[in-house]
Amino acid sequence: MTVGMAAIEAKDLTKRFGGTAILRGVDISVARGEIFGLVGPSGAGKSTLLRILTGSLTPTEGTVKVLGSPPSEFKDEERRRVGFMPQGFVLYDSLSVQQNLNFVAGLYDLGGAERRRRVQEVLEFVELWEHRRKAARNISGGMRRRLQLAAAVVHEPELLFVDEPTASLDPTLRRRFWKEFEQIRKGGRTIFVTTQYVGEAELCDRVGFLVDGRLVAVGTPRELKRQAFGGEVVQLTLAGDPGHIGDCLKAVESVGHVIEIRPDERAGEAVSHVRLISQDADAALPPVMEALDGAEVRSVNLPTPSFDEVFFRLVKEHR
Numbered sequence: 674m675t676v677g678m679a680a681i682e683a684k685d686l687t688k689r690f691g692g693t694a695i696l697r698g699v700d701i702s703v704a705r706g707e708i709f710g711l712v713g714p715s716g717a718g719k720s721t722l723l724r725i726l727t728g729s730l731t732p733t734e735g736t737v738k739v740l741g742s743p744p745s746e747f748k749d750e751e752r753r754r755v756g757f758m759p760q761g762f763v764l765y766d767s768l769s770v771q772q773n774l775n776f777v778a779g780l781y782d783l784g785g786a787e788r789r790r791r792v793q794e795v796l797e798f799v800e801l802w803e804h805r806r807k808a809a810r811n812i813s814g815g816m817r818r819r820l821q822l823a824a825a826v827v828h829e830p831e832l833l834f835v836d837e838p839t840a841s842l843d844p845t846l847r848r849r850f851w852k853e854f855e856q857i858r859k860g861g862r863t864i865f866v867t868t869q870y871v872g873e874a875e876l877c878d879r880v881g882f883l884v885d886g887r888l889v890a891v892g893t894p895r896e897l898k899r900q901a902f903g904g905e906v907v908q909l910t911l912a913g914d915p916g917h918i919g920d921c922l923k924a925v926e927s928v929g930h931v932i933e934i935r936p937d938e939r940a941g942e943a944v945s946h947v948r949l950i951s952q953d954a955d956a957a958l959p960p961v962m963e964a965l966d967g968a969e970v971r972s973v974n975l976p977t978p979s980f981d982e983v984f985f986r987l988v989k990e991h992r
Contacts, residue, residue, distance in 0.1 A: 678741055680705045680832050680863040681726060686735035688721055695721045697886040698735070703865060703879075705831075708858050710877035711867045712984070718886040719867040720760075723836050726865065727757055740832060753781055756830035758821050760837045764809055770796065770820055771805035774827055781828035795823040799853065815846045822850070826857065833857060835866040839873065851876045871984045882987055890987045898978055901986040903930070905954035906978060907961060909947040910937075910971040917968065918945055924964035925949060928957050944971065 681703035688696040696718045703709040713719050724730040725737060728744030737743060740754055747755075764773045771792060778788045796802040799819040804812060809820065818838060825833060835854070839847040851873065854864055858878075866877070874880040874894055881891045890897055899905065907929060911918050915936065922931050929951035937944040951957035954975045962970070 678705070679703060679738075681709075681737075681739050681865060683726070683737040684735055686722070686725065686732050686737060688718075688725060688730065689733045695886050696725075696732075699883075699886075699888045701881060701888065701891070703863060705863050706858065706861055707878040708854055708864045708866065708876070710874055710880045711865070711883055712869070712871055712874050712880055713867075713883035714869055717883045719869075719883055720836060722883070723834060723865075723867055727755070727834055728752075753828060754831045756825040756828065756833040758825040758833070758835045758838060760840065762809075762817050762821060764817075764820065764824060766810035767808060769806050769808055770801055770812065770816075773809055773820060774823055777824040778827050783828060791827050791829070795827050798826075798856070799823045815842060818842065818846075818850070819853075822853065826862075830862070832863045832865070835864060837867050837869065839868060839870060847873070871980045874980045874984075882984060884988050889990075894980070897980075897987065898983050901983040902932075902950055902978065904950040904952045905957075906976055907949050907951055907954050907957060908972075908974040908976050909949070909961075909965075910973075911945050911947060911965070912969040912971050913943060915943060915945060918947075921965050921968045922947065922949075925961055928960045928964060 679702045681701060683699060683701045686696055686699040686701075687694060699722065711719050711722065721730065725732055726739055726744060728747050731745045740751060742751055765776070768776065774792045774796065775788065778792055783791055793802065796805055799822055801816060801819055801823065804816065809817065812820070822835075822838070825835070838850050842850070847870070854866065858864055874897070877894070879891065879893050880897060882889050882897075890900060892900065922934070925931060929949040931947060931949045933946075933948040935946045937946055949961070958973065962973075
């Protein structure tokens with residue numbers, strides 16, 4: 674693949690089944706060597722998009738190229754450059770962990786010493802080597818997921834597609850998967866992962882929010898936070914007369930936009946929690962404190978908004 678060429682390039686992608694549009698004018702560009710996360714609720718169209726990108730479906734409208742070619746026209750050599758980890762378990766329950774991986778390696782024409790090397794490498798990578806002789810039916814659900822990941826990367830693909838790998842897993846296992854993805858990316862691979870867990874967006878290099886078949890936002894986690902709030906958040910706790918606080922906050926408007934003033938009735942005194950937005954929160958703090966001269970500042974924080982809130986705000990803008 675030519676250096677600098679996008680690993681995935683889709684323009685105005687639309688997919689209809691009958692008269693129902695599942696994807697609506699989706700544009701995506703995924704650079705080489707990045708983890709791109711496609712985040713959205715169930716039914717948003719994530720799996721349909723993934724099936725188009727892997728060549729099992731063709732778009733109704735629009736164009737798509739994966740590793741420089743339309744995936745529905747991939748030749749065998751091009752397919753070997755791609756790995757895919759589906760949601761469900763698609764390996765053989767009756768075969769052992771090692772036998773399953775040997776079978777998959779054979780599908781990619783890995784043989785002899787190379788096959789033995791790669792099978793051991795990836796089973797050690799996903800920490801299943803000591804379980805290699807166990808039948809797939811006798812290992813835990815988390816181990817089965819890790820076996821699926823091993824099968825997807827045994828042939829060392831340039832590009833890995835992963836469909837909701839952490840669905841129904843506990844938080845510890847979810848975090849473990851993301852550490853494994855990070856190691857794969859450090860090896861120069863590209864990963865396209867779908868997830869319904871909005872918080873996992875922060876673990877990606879770039880993120881796309883897919884809602885009702887539309888891509889409503891794309892960017893780095895920091896870019897999406899700034900887009901959702903119009904800048905960076907400064908959070909203040911102020912004590913004193915609400916009228917006086919209101920006068921002070923009028924002066925703050927020259928530095929940042931006040932988006933919330935919330936009195937704290939449980940404090941037992943006149944306390945207000947204030948949120949304001951600035952293009953650069955660190956640079957805004959000195960003039961903000963100067964503008965608040967005369968108010969009693971109890972605390973100042975530069976909070977990191979949760980991705981649940983970011984997702985909610987960006988989706989709300991497009992509905």
